[in-house]
Amino acid sequence: MIKRLTSLAGQWTLLVPVLAVILLIFTWGRGLPGAVVGLVTLVLAGSVLAAVHHAEVIAHRVGEPFGSLVLAIAVTIIEVALIVTLMVDGGDKSATLARDTVFAAVMITCNGIVGLCLLVASLRHGTAVFNPEGTGAALATVATLATLSLVLPTFTTSKPGPEFSSVQLMFAAVSSLVLYGLFVTTQTVRHRDYFLPITRQGDVIAADHAAAPSARTAWTSLGLLGLALVGVVGLAKGVSPTIESGVKAAGLNQAVVGVIIALLVLLPETIAALRSARRDRVQTSLNLALGSAMASIGLTIPAVALASVWLPGPLVLGLGSTDMLLLALTVVVSSLTVVPGRATPLQGGVHLVLFAAYLELAINP
Template sequence: MITRVRALTLPWTSVVPVLAVVLLVFTWGRDLPGVVVGVVTVVLAGAVLAAVHHAEVVAHRVGEPFGSLVLAVAVTVIEVALIVTLMVDGGAKGATLARDTVFAAVMITCNGIVGLCLLVGSLRHGTAVFNPEGTGAALATVATLATLSLVLPTFTTSKPGPEFSSVQLTFAALSSLILYGLFVATQTVRHRDYFLPLTKHGEVITADSHAEAPSARTALISLGLLGLALIGVVGLAKAVSPTIESVVESAGLKHAVVGVIIALLVLLPETIAALRAARRDRVQTSLNLALGSAMASIGLTIPAVALATIWLSGPLILGLGPTHMLLLVLTVVVASLTVVPGRATPLQGGVHLVIFAAYLELAINP
């Protein structure tokens, strides 16, 4: 009898994603009392941990770099759907939503996640080792996408203000899709070995030998539960956003802080997964997650919002201001110097974290 009861008991990682989606259905678009916000926050935290678990199961089955790609694309697709929904309902506030969300994702991934992983990996294992060829290719793609989509609109003259004309926006959207597609092909087909973890001696680690890979059935179940968990994470983050807005306003902070907090919540699954990989001395996997998320955020968001402008009547402001452009330039320069040697010390991790702290400080005190 005890054995039968145990067999019928579902693990919490299977229950929480379903619970998160059910809770999302009952809370979407409603004003939530304090008690419900507390429940939503607890379920949100559980959905984040469940998403990380199922992402690791899928990653173990398909191997790197496919595992990192699955998590990055899954989070970004759901995030893009949320952005377009908010733009439709947000009125004038939706004009800068895509720009602010994408730039927040770039800062969080390229400085916050990269800095934390380099710091954790180097402190735990002496130095953080990764492949400069694959990481450099990812960084170059992110820098190009960010410049074409977020910097050029500030300097174009076809339309007043930091906006693209219709032709320019179409070019940026197509360029984003083409570059992202080329990178995925490079990462998964032609030069997959550039994105695999390395040993201290520079040897490629093709698989984890500490555990047997899960079955195809288990991986498919985890893939489905991963999707549910990520829908729950993004949706519940939106559900608690009014409470976050009221707290931010009562604290006298700028409205941009709300976007940063929501972006941090949405990117939590990738952050935790990247940190776990860094602790296992798989820093290349951490960088695949971080830079892949930044690239997917730009490469999928810009085409989606470009398509959405067909039925959206308001402006679409993509161009960054001078302060944020300086932070982007600093991020690209420092990340390039970090990538070139193929190994990093705690210093490099600390430098990236300081840039991320500067971004947060300027979000609070622009």
């Protein structure tokens, strides 16, 4: 019976990505009635869960910390594709979409995912234990990237409004790529041990005893992960007009669209991070969360900067005063969380309250 259920689960994760792509082919570029929007939403959610499964298979094959990079880069590709697609269709009204989505990703990862993982791990195991060297390096990189890309445009004077000039945008894009590349090199080559899960005595946790999947299985999962991600971004584009019209009808701030995109894109990493936290692999959870924030800025900003060459509308990246205050408070609180190398439910709760404040102010600025 158990083997049969396992087989059915495996078939489910094989079929859903294929179904998502087939549905995408039949719905691409067409107006969708309500019933079809409901079906697309269900398949979209299934594709997200299938992406989590296949990313975990690949992560198990390659090991930590390489596995944490797989999902971070994959969902960032979704984010970039979705932002650029919506900006092409939206014109001037989507000028702040990239900023809103990237900032939402930072707040979701640094406060939402981190807070949930710290709370779950500390309630389940007493305290959440992680490596402050690796986590601190990741946090410093996220803070620098966020400041260079989202804060500085508000104060520059070469171009009116919270926008970069062409030269400044190029500098921000190149700097983002350089910092992201340096971090990946540090995480995977020079100081790999800083990003491995540790015990409460500070020893690196040995790899799981379960046999790693075969190379063939890993390659199959990689292909299915790609299909799932294509399905997610394509189907999300299909339901985005419904989302935008719903946001407008409810009288909500346009930034809510960016929040919804980021929540959707980061759902696979949220699930994977929570699973690691339940297994007392908090370092893996933090790798996923902060790595996602870093990839969201370090890869999205250069891609959007390149796309701005042919995008019809302006590219507004500078945050407002309220968002800058939330970002500064997030950096300070995260630093205090990281320094001890362990956390209690209090730290998790503080991050979650910050995340709730961000959502409240995004809906009611």
